[in-house]
Amino acid sequence: MNPDEREWQAQEAATDCVRSGTAPHELDSASASYVTLVRALREPIEVQLPDDFARRVALRAVARASARAVESRLEQHLLWILGVLFGIAALAAAVIYGGNWLQPSIDLTRRLIEPSLLLSLAGCLAFSAFSQQLPRLLGWATRRDA
Amino acid sequence: MNDSPTSHAEDQALVDAVLNGSPGAFERLVRDYQKLCWHVIQRMVGHVEDTRDLCQETFLRVHQYLHQYRNESALKSWIAQVAYSVAKRHLERKRIPLAEPGADADGLSPLDRVSDDFDIETASIDDQLASQLHAAIDRLPPLQRTILTLYHLDELPIGDIAKVTGLAEGTIKSHLFRSRKQLRDALNQHLGVAA
Known part of the structure; x- marks a missing residue:
């Protein structure tokens, strides 16, 4: 030791x-x-807290918890009101401006799901992926030759 | 400290009572642990008014975050941990170093100064000796003072003190060892006893 x-x-x-x-x-x-x-x-350390410390702190803690609960409820109500307002605004926009973009959007979606267009899209993605891999493949070949 | 499953069951019962809003439950919790809270904060901060305010802040935080208490450790340790973090933040705000910062300008660490400030001329009888010893303890850095108090007065095991302070058990042992040896050497030196 x-x-x-x-x-x-x-x-x-x-x-x-x-x-x-x-x-x-x-x-x-x-x-x-x-x-x-x-x-x-x-040796004990003198605890210099008032006799009613526990009671006072408990009352204060409960008051703060209630305040937090009220705050939280208020936040929830505000969020709900905001959601409703957003929905109303979206509905109003659709009614007022819907004629300009609603039908073209539907037409575009229809065109997008046409097989030929989907095929073109897949081809583009494949070419893009291949072109990204190309430098790596070439680099690998160069290192192997060396 | 009694760290048995029974005591943890009692802890959980008290916590459940508080969380369920049982009348008087939180007041009981505060009464049960206010002494421990005072020990931790007073040893860290060393100022009565600040300690009172920080004790209140500690219990308000305990009330707010009690739902996060898991029954894995004693409630005593969990509350001490909250008190420690509240006191530590207070010291950081006031830019007071928590632990011995190492040798300072005069080449002395706070622990070395414990020995020099120990005036045995006025400590010839037991009460005065005890008073001098307490003054020497008070001159230790906040972390060492707190660790000594948690271990000796509150009888928290080293593992629990490590959890409270967020330090490794080896570090706690090292602080305990060095502080006690330095204080004992100061005592012996002034009593004329070979250490």
Whole structure:
């Protein structure tokens, strides 16, 4: 056991002795030298809180929780109102301007789902993916040749 | 500290009572743990008025976040952890170093100064000796003071102190070892006993 370990054991022996209330004369001299310190460390610290601290804090905590609940409810109500307003605005926009873009949008969607257009789209994507892989494939070939 | 499953069951019962809004449950929780809260914050902050305010802030936070308490550790440790983080933030705001910053301009660490400030001339009888010893403890950096108090006065196991402070168990042991050795050496030196 190294000296630091022995010292740690002495500190712990003094701590156990004071905690259990056994007589310090049963300790070796190294442990006994810590008894006064351990006793001082265990002396109560004066708690300078008012007698009604717990009651006051509890009341305050409940008041704050209620305020938070009200705030949360208000937020939910505002979000709901905002959602309804957005829906009304979207509906109004569709009624007023729908004639200009509703039919062209439907036509465009129909054209998009035509097989020939889908085929062209798939071809474009395949070509794009291949062109991205090309430099890597060429680089691999160059390194292999080297 | 009693860390048995029974005590955890009691902790959980109290937490459930608070979360279910049982009358007087939170007041009981505060009463049960206000002493521990005071120990942690007073040792960290060392100022009575600030400690009072921070104790209140701690319990308001405990009330707000109690639903996050998991029964894996004792409620005592969880509340000490909240108190520690509240006090730590306070010290950071005031730019007060939490731990021994190492040797300062005069080449002395705060622990070295414990020994120099220990005036045995006025500490010849037990009460005065104890008072000098307490003054020496008060001169330790906040972290060391708090660790000593949690271990010796509140009897928290080293593993729980590690959770409270967010430090490794080895670091807690190192702080305990060095602080106690330095304080004991100061005591012995002034009593004329070979360390």
